Amino acid sequence: MPDVRRETRWSWMGRAAYEATATLQTEVRDRLARGAGPERLLLLEHPHVYTLGRNADPEDVLANLADLEQRGVDVVATDRGGQVTYHGPGQLVGYPILDLSPDRRDLRRFVRDLEEVVVRLLAGYGVEAEGGEGERIGVWTRGRKIASLGIHVARWRTTHGFALNVATDLALFGGIVACGLPDAEMTSLAREAGNAPDLAEVASGLAPIFGEVFSRRMVPDPDFADAARPRIAR
Numbered sequence: 718m719p720d721v722r723r724e725t726r727w728s729w730m731g732r733a734a735y736e737a738t739a740t741l742q743t744e745v746r747d748r749l750a751r752g753a754g755p756e757r758l759l760l761l762e763h764p765h766v767y768t769l770g771r772n773a774d775p776e777d778v779l780a781n782l783a784d785l786e787q788r789g790v791d792v793v794a795t796d797r798g799g800q801v802t803y804h805g806p807g808q809l810v811g812y813p814i815l816d817l818s819p820d821r822r823d824l825r826r827f828v829r830d831l832e833e834v835v836v837r838l839l840a841g842y843g844v845e846a847e848g849g850e851g852e853r854i855g856v857w858t859r860g861r862k863i864a865s866l867g868i869h870v871a872r873w874r875t876t877h878g879f880a881l882n883v884a885t886d887l888a889l890f891g892g893i894v895a896c897g898l899p900d901a902e903m904t905s906l907a908r909e910a911g912n913a914p915d916l917a918e919v920a921s922g923l924a925p926i927f928g929e930v931f932s933r934r935m936v937p938d939p940d941f942a943d944a945a946r947p948r949i950a951r
Contacts (some may be wrong), residue, residue: 723756725815725931726938727924729917730761734951735768735793735804738812741945742876745814750874757941758927759812760920763804764951766791767893770799770867777801780892790889797877799854799867800897807884807905809919815931817873828866830930831879832856835864837926838881838919844909852898856881861904865896882906884913 730738738761748754767778767790778792778801785792804810811834817827832848835856839846846858856864856879864881882905890903907913928935 720934722928722932722934724936725756725758725813725928725933726936726941727758727760727927728938728942728945729920730759730942730949731946732806732951733761733763733946733949735763735766735791737949737951738763739795739876741949742812742814746871746874746876749814749816750872756816756933757814757938758924758935759814760923761810761812762806762808762916763810764791765789765803765805765889766793767801767803768797768867769794769801770797772798772897773800774894774897777894777897778892779894785892790892795867795877797867797869799865801893802865802867802880802895803889803893804880805885805889807882807886807907807913807916809881809883809916809923810878811881811923811927812878813875813927813931815875817870817875821931822873824868824870827870827875828854828868831866831868832864834923834927834930835879835881837930838923839863839906841922842906842910842914844906852896853901855896858904858909861902861909862895862898863904863906863909881919883916883919
């Protein structure tokens, strides 16, 4: 029988500048809204950047801004939910641009499903994890936070998503109160599993899991990544 699930195209984008990628997400979402483009899952890593969500307290950026500029760490306000977090090399970031209509119009379910994708992925590397609730949204393993979530939904079309620490320099989280949780300990797949898988490999393993959880037919689209790369690289 033919696969009748909705198609979502996924691309490994490599390293991509945060603000340019945010603009790209908006363009993809707008094309999706007009019926002029497909759903997409963008998988990538960012250069060093602290991002402030809509509920962020600027005082949760503890590091001196002049020092951050000298070290090449950007500070960017964003329209995602959540508070302050860190993105950087060695972290797999996933931006699903989906239309949740008509059958998945449930924000709690969307968040749980994103957590479930990461939980299943980690299980494949021998790391037992679980999704959080309330202020502890994200993915946790042995009391430590390994992935953060922050989403934006407009007319049931999604942007932003999740960030999984694969081989991230966890010391950079020391410059912020991550996700507004001063007592949260951050961890990574490399720390928990004892090795650091290649990010592109992790992205390739995540895409089919995403399809299982979201009932999507995942189609790789490297041409989109190649076309977008000059705009988002830094």
